[in-house]
Amino acid sequence: MATIRAKxxxxxxxxxxxxxASKSGExxxxxxxxxxxxxxxxxxxxxTFSLKYAGKTxxxxxxxxxxxxxxxxxxxxxxxxxxxxxxxxxxxxxDGTDPTLFLSGKxxxxxxxxxxxxxERQVLxxxxxxxxxxxxxxxxxxxxxxxxxxxxxxRPPSLRSADTARKSLTIAEAKGLKGRLIxxxxxxxxxxxxxxxxxxxxxxxSRAFVANAKAALSFxxxxxxxxxxxxGSPKWWLELAPLHSTQVAPRDRRPKIEDxxxxxxxxxxxxxxxxxxxxxxxAEITICAVWWLCLAAQRSDAALSLETINxxxxxxxxxxxxxxxxxxxxxxxxxxxxYHSLPxxxxxxxxxxxxxxxxxxxxxxxxxxTTLRRGVNDAHLDKNTFKNLTERLRGKRKNxxxxxxxxxxxxxxxxxxxxxxxxxxxxxxxxxxSDLKVRGDAISAVLDHAxxxxxxxxxxxRSAEVTRLAYDYSQRLPLKRDAMQVWTNKLFEACDSVxxxxxxxxxxxxxxxxxxxxxxxxxxxxxxxxxSPFFTWYEIMELRAKKQRKPLILPAGANRRAEEMxxxxx
Numbered sequence: 176m177a178t179i180r181a182k183x184x185x186x187x188x189x190x191x192x193x194x195x196a197s198k199s200g201e202x203x204x205x206x207x208x209x210x211x212x213x214x215x216x217x218x219x220x221x222x223t224f225s226l227k228y229a230g231k232t233x234x235x236x237x238x239x240x241x242x243x244x245x246x247x248x249x250x251x252x253x254x255x256x257x258x259x260x261x262x263x264x265x266x267x268x269x270d271g272t273d274p275t276l277f278l279s280g281k282x283x284x285x286x287x288x289x290x291x292x293x294x295e296r297q298v299l300x301x302x303x304x305x306x307x308x309x310x311x312x313x314x315x316x317x318x319x320x321x322x323x324x325x326x327x328x329x330r331p332p333s334l335r336s337a338d339t340a341r342k343s344l345t346i347a348e349a350k351g352l353k354g355r356l357i358x359x360x361x362x363x364x365x366x367x368x369x370x371x372x373x374x375x376x377x378x379x380x381s382r383a384f385v386a387n388a389k390a391a392l393s394f395x396x397x398x399x400x401x402x403x404x405x406x407g408s409p410k411w412w413l414e415l416a417p418l419h420s421t422q423v424a425p426r427d428r429r430p431k432i433e434d435x436x437x438x439x440x441x442x443x444x445x446x447x448x449x450x451x452x453x454x455x456x457x458a459e460i461t462i463c464a465v466w467w468l469c470l471a472a473q474r475s476d477a478a479l480s481l482e483t484i485n486x487x488x489x490x491x492x493x494x495x496x497x498x499x500x501x502x503x504x505x506x507x508x509x510x511x512x513x514y515h516s517l518p519x520x521x522x523x524x525x526x527x528x529x530x531x532x533x534x535x536x537x538x539x540x541x542x543x544x545t546t547l548r549r550g551v552n553d554a555h556l557d558k559n560t561f562k563n564l565t566e567r568l569r570g571k572r573k574n575x576x577x578x579x580x581x582x583x584x585x586x587x588x589x590x591x592x593x594x595x596x597x598x599x600x601x602x603x604x605x606x607x608x609s610d611l612k613v614r615g616d617a618i619s620a621v622l623d624h625a626x627x628x629x630x631x632x633x634x635x636x637r638s639a640e641v642t643r644l645a646y647d648y649s650q651r652l653p654l655k656r657d658a659m660q661v662w663t664n665k666l667f668e669a670c671d672s673v674x675x676x677x678x679x680x681x682x683x684x685x686x687x688x689x690x691x692x693x694x695x696x697x698x699x700x701x702x703x704x705x706x707s708p709f710f711t712w713y714e715i716m717e718l719r720a721k722k723q724r725k726p727l728i729l730p731a732g733a734n735r736r737a738e739e740m741x742x743x744x745x
Contacts, residue, residue: 180206183215183254191215191222191238210258212265224257226264233274235260304404305395307344307352307360313399314391315341334507335476343383344391348372357395358404365415378421385417430595430603435469436669440677441568441588442466443706448567449586459703461564463530464542464556468597470523470663472604472621475558475597477508477515481541483534486527489518493652500524501652515623518656520663525716529704561597565589607665608658617658620651670711678708 181187187205194200194217205215212227215238222238235257239250251257267274305313319337348371352364365388372381392412395403442465446456464479471478485503489496498521509515519527527541535543540555547554557563570585595603601622608618704712 177202178204178206180208182209183207183213185242185254188215188238188254189242191217192240192242195220195222195240207254207258210261213257213261215257224251224260226261228265228268233264233268233278235264235278303402305357305399305402307349307355307357310357310391310395310403311341311344313403314344314394318394318398339383340387340391343380343387346372346377346380346384348375348377348380349384356404357392358408362411362414365412369415369418373418373421378423381421382417382423385415389413389415428593428595428599428602429606430593430599432603432607432665432669433673434592434595435600435603435666436673437592438565438568438589439466439469439670440673442564443712444708445568445588446706448588451567451585457564458545459533460530460542460545461556461560463526463533464560465564466526467523467530467542468561469600470526470666471502471517471519472601472662473517473623474509474601475561477504478597479540479542479556479558479560480504480508481555482539483531483541484539486519486541490652497521498524499656500527502527509623513623516652517621518652518659520659522667522713522717523659523663525713525720529712529716533703565594604658604662608661611661611665613658613661614654617654620655621658621662667711667713674709674711 179187183205191200191203191205194203198219200217201219203217205217207213207215214225214227216223216225224235224238226233226235236249236251239246239252242252246252251260264274264277267277315337319333319340346368349368352360352368355364365385368388369381369385372378372384389412392405393410396405396408396410400406400408442457442462446462447454448457468475468478481502481504487501487503489499489501500519500523502517502519504515504517530541534541538544538553538555540553542556544554544556568588570587605618605622609615704715706712707715710718
């Protein structure tokens with residue numbers, strides 16, 4: 176193995192290239208006298224520059240096959256380029272920085288500054304400073320997913336919020352943030368992600384990224400300033416704002432109680448929706464869920480997550496039962512993260528019985544999902560159940576396999592009726608009860624708004640505590656009962672009116688008598704409540720209960736309708 180020591184020049188490099196071409200110089204080493212530790216080692220098919228420093232050897236790059244012209248990234252054409260690179264690597268090693276990322280960056284064609292920044296970044300990462308991925312993990316898994324103290328109250332973890340934030344911060348448009356230290360990010364970096372989402376038409380994703388990025392960085396600065404690398408840093412991320420083009424105009428949709436009743440009539444009547452290729456009728460459990468969302472006035476996800484074991488009798492120490500029930504949600508189910516119980520009038524309790532007839536027997540949920548994804552053993556109906564059904568009733572069609580939406584418009588069975596959501600129903604509940612002089616604190620209590628809480632609601636519910644916590648005085652059941660009585664009575668009255676208006680000759684039913692009685696028969700095998708153009712489902716179920724001689728106390732206003740049904744049997 177020959178070693179040539181000299182002040183290397185272009186001639187020596189050309190000599191090395193000739194050795195490679197003739198395959199005659201394998202093992203030859205050219206050592207540079209000008210730059211300490213710089214050598215060029217010739218192999219059989221290539222030659223590489225290396226730097227010897229502190230007893231270790233670092234490969235700098237490969238000698239290019241040509242002396243002048245365009246070469247590939249990572250190849251070195253001149254001895255001066257090799258010397259410059261060697262000095263840069265030596266400086267990094269003196270600072271204690273591993274030059275591996277610097278060299279790989281140079282090999283990939285990056286500039287000196289970019290390659291050096293990559294190497295220095297790795298040193299900080301090895302020291303424990305946070306990258307974007309570390310920030311996402313600490314914020315979602317280490318903060319949102321754990322109990323935390325909020326306004327002197329221990330707030331239980333929010334797994335749903337954690338999952339939503341994680342998805343928002345790891346969207347495809349944020350790919351450029353991966354691997355970057357959050358201490359080196361700038362406002363423009365976040366704006367690029369925000370703008371890319373907006374350009375792709377993903378307005379919700381754009382807004383969500385802004386909100387979650389600001390929250391995550393504020394968490395890091397407040398709770399882990401030194402570890403995250405944000406110690407002493409100005410809170411520049413608070414200047415990040417959503418684009419005006421992605422903002423959602425405030426919703427002020429105010430459906431009337433008559434609109435709600437009319438929609439429920441259509442849901443009951445049109446179980447097989449006209450104009451659709453799929454002739455499968457709407458599932459009975461879905462119909463029950465829509466009624467429940469209207470009657471309970473709770474947020475969709477919480478309302479549909481009701482478990483059968485959380486339907487309790489009315490507490491004996493809070494007045495006569497009269498057929499009332501109490502339903503219970505744990506603090507984990509509620510947006511407010513407060514334990515919540517709700518009084519249920521007798522007719523609404525019948526709805527829960529109706530749902531029990533068709534729910535999956537192995538499910539713990541009252542409104543069990545009709546289908547389960549692979550690997551999921553149990554689930555409740557999706558929070559979009561109301562939206563999906565009303566869109567089908569309006570004639571909107573979508574590819575059931577999740578493909579491109581079919582824009583063909585079907586028959587609009589809700590024509591002339593304003594669009595509204597379950598949240599709009601909550602707004603209607605509040606307005607109607609207020610107009611009927613229901614106390615404001617009763618309305619807030621039913622809606623689970625701020626102000627109705629107690630120290631006991633700070634505790635994470637355990638199954639053994641369900642009954643005791645449901646009946647605790649802090650739940651103010653008699654107060655909630657007033658609001659629920661007014662709301663459900665008005666909705667049932669509106670439904671009675673719709674059924675009468677849709678069938679003005681309902682009193683002249685001699686031809687329909689046998690059909691009505693047949694539909695109203697209670698048979699042990701009956702699993703559904705069929706649609707009747709003359710009577711609502713709750714009237715049919717009340718008649719069924721009467722035939723069974725079950726004790727059933729009807730709510731106010733129902734006696735007149737019961738007498739009308741009795742006249743049919745005579």
